[in-house]
Each structure stands twice: as structure tokens, then as C-alpha cells.
Amino acid sequence: MDLGISFEKLVNVMKQLRGPEGCDWDKSQTHESLLPYLIEETYEFIEAVNEKDYEHMKEELGDILLQIIFHAQIASENNNFSIKNIIDDLTDKLVRRHPHVFGDKQGYSYARWEEIKAKEKGEERYSRIGKINKALPALSLARRVQENAADVGFDWTDVTNVAEKVREEVNELLNTKNDEEREEEFGDLLFALVNFSRFLNIDPEISLRKATEKFVKRFRAMEKLIENDGKDFEKMSLNELERYWEAVKGESLR
Template sequence: MSDAAQAIQRLIEIMARLRDPKDGCPWDQEQDFASIAPYAIEEAYEVADTIARQDWAALPDELGDLLLQVAYHARMAEEAGWFDFATVATMIGDKMIRRHPHVFGAAPLRPGQWEDGKAEERLTRQENGTLAGIPLGLPALLRARKLSARAARVGFDWATATEVADKVDEEIAELKAELGSGDRARIADELGDVLFTLATLARKLDLDPEDCLRQANAKFTRRFTAVEQDLATQGRTLPDATLAEMEAGWQAVKRRERQIP
């Protein structure tokens, strides 16, 4: 048995021990699919964060946390008599071979091959319709991008990014028109349209809206922290400063970042 196979088998056995109804861990024993699912999402984000920070020393640990989620779900499914870890590994292996006939078969690589394969699989699962099979659990911005991309494949799309940007302006105008109404449901609906159209604009620009927002979050955090630190050198805190002073500090930080005298 290879080192990888031994390590995976060890993980499977550890998970089985943790779930053992007699000698296992009380916390692990009481978990179910619904309670564990959020951890899978959290661990996937931690993997992405580690990669974004290029912390290669930490990456194996974070990937292990993500792999544990697979082992956890597979163990609960095995207890229910549905499938086991081997089934999961076999199915993804079969899928990769099926979707890469140009590598594992004699067929030449052709445009749209991957998406065509996914469409055939959706039909096999009786998931009919252009938008079928896009997971509800995806982050909303990412799902919006995927929805608009799927619609675009059948021609429901703007011709250029500029046209989408114009649509963003239109949606913002509609949002502004509702702001004075006090109707939270209508305001939320219009704001949702703005966000959906922004996700579509990101797709049209070949950008990931989640990545764009993560970058904006990081930039805001960096600049806000710098403003706070600048005040601290003056013996002051943010609550001591007026909004105008904080804005001036913000602009000063931006000038420093851009190396503007």
C-alpha cells in the first residue's frame, strides 16, 4: 500500500473511532449532515485564504481540515448504509476520466467539452433546464455569476461589458428611487438587482466577483487600520476623531499607498 493510501485509510479509521457510538467522542457522535455542512464551507474558505496569502507551509494542514470534512460525511453516509469513502473517491475518479476523453481516450479536445459533459450529467440526474444544477449553497455573488454565465450560453446576455455597466447605472437609479419609500422589501429587491448585475459585469470582464470583493475587503481593512494607527501615534483613538478627521486620515493613507506627494 502506498503512503497516500495508508494515510487515507488511517484517516477513515480515525473518523470511524470518533463516531463510534460506545467509545467515540460525544461531540462527534451527535453530529449530522446538516450540522457538519457549514464546516466544509468554512474549511474551503480557509484553504482559499491560505493560498491567497501564499502560506505554503500552512496549506497541507488546511487541506487536511478540508479532507476531514469529506471523511466525516462519508462516514455518516456509511453508517446510514448509503455509500462510503471509497464510493466518493471512485465516483470522482470516474467523472474525471469521463470528462477528459482527450486524455483517457482517443477523442480530440473540443471547445465546450467540459460544459457539454456537465450538461449530460445533469440530464442523467433529471436536472432539466438551463439553470438546473447550480448549487443553492454557493456564495450569492458566485452563484449570480454562474447563473448569468449559464444564461449567456443560450444567448441571454449583453454584447459588451459597457452595456452591463449601463445596466448597473440603471439598477442603481431604481434603487435610489426606492430609498425614500421606506419599503424595506422593495429596497432589498432593488439592491439585489444591483448586486446581481454587478456579478454579471464581473463575468463579462472575466473576473470573479468574490475575488474582487475579497480584495476590496482587504484594502478597506488595510486602510482603516492605517488610519487608526496614525491616530494612535498622536495619542488619539477613532472615537476621539470627527468624521471629517477620519476622512482626511483616509485620504492621507490613500496618497501614501499611491506614493503621491
């Protein structure tokens, strides 16, 4: 089936779902009520990428596309914008922001990219650090800001310097005198760790998510092991729990 026909069919299906004879649930949705689904589907796609599960990736991209079509239909019903407006604006923006491909400018530079974005928004000045998207998770935001700074040459030159910065921030945190200082220094430590992850080509958001999932998996396995031994979790000492934890870790490494 032609791509245009397939896309038009999808748009028409959503119109029908939101129409007078459509689905009550779909008709009741708003931009606000759909936000959790967009976030959830995005993280499910990230999981599929990490697992290199291409069938799952295809499915989750479809779910993300559904959210886009859904929001576009709601906006169209309210005469705000349409799916065509979204596509046209995106196409124009891609061409405009890549003059080295579609125009007469030579080469790509991050500074040039930010300059173009600033002019689009009618801003006379722009920051090389880029626009700060506060909606991003904190770890992802820190990584993006660091990447933007690195693109214009403001970066560490060696991973050993970054590791030393992490150690420096740990020491500063341990020497804080009050809660306000402790919060600030802990933030500095996290920021340094994000920088460290960037030099190791690790996404901190994904890495932390995996570590959390691993902890949950091991904790549940520990609970099961204790239950199989006929013991009461709540009545066990920390030392006893630690022995079971180490036993579970040993099994997971085999």
C-alpha cells in the same frame, strides 16, 4: 507510500478517532455540527490560492479532505453510505458526464452536460440555465447563473455594454419611489456588477472579501494613529476622521 495505502490509513485513523477508545470531541460530532468547519476550511483554501501559498494550499486541502472523511465515517456508522460509495459514484459520474472523452460523442457542450445531468436524475426536461444551488453565497450564485447562460450563447457581446447596463441600473435605483422598488433595483445593480466583474475576469466574492479586509486593516490603522496622537475617537468630527483616513490610505500606497 502507495496512494491506496495512504488513503486507507487516513480512513482507519478516523475510524479510531470515532471508536470506543477514540476522542470524545470527534465522537460527539454530527453532519450538522461539522458544517461550519467545512465552510471555514473552504474559505481558508481560497485565501491560500489567492496568495499563491502552495504549502498553505496543501494544508487546507488536507483539512477539507478531513471533513469529507469525517462525514463519510459518520454516514457509514449510520449505514447511510461509505467513503467507497462516494468514490465509486464520483468516478462513474465523471465518466458518464464526459462522453467526449470516455465514449463516442465528439466535443464538449454545456447543454449536453446539463442534458446528461437531467437524465441521471430522471428528469424529462432540463433547463440550460442549470440547477440553481441556493446554498451558494449570493454573488457566487449570480456569477454561476450568468456563466451558465453565457455558455449557451445568452450573453453580452462587449464589456462596454455591460458598463452601460451598470450605469442604467444606478439611475433606476436613484429614481425608485419606495422601499420595495429600491430593494429590487439594488438587486439588479448587484447583478449587473457581477456581470461586469465576469467580463473583467474578477471573482466578485473574492474581490469583495479583499475590499472588506482592506477596509478593516485601514480602519484599525486609523484607530492606532488617532490613539498615538492622544485623541478621543468618539469625540472627533467626521471631517477629522476623514483626514486620518486619508493619511492611512496614503501610507498604504507607499
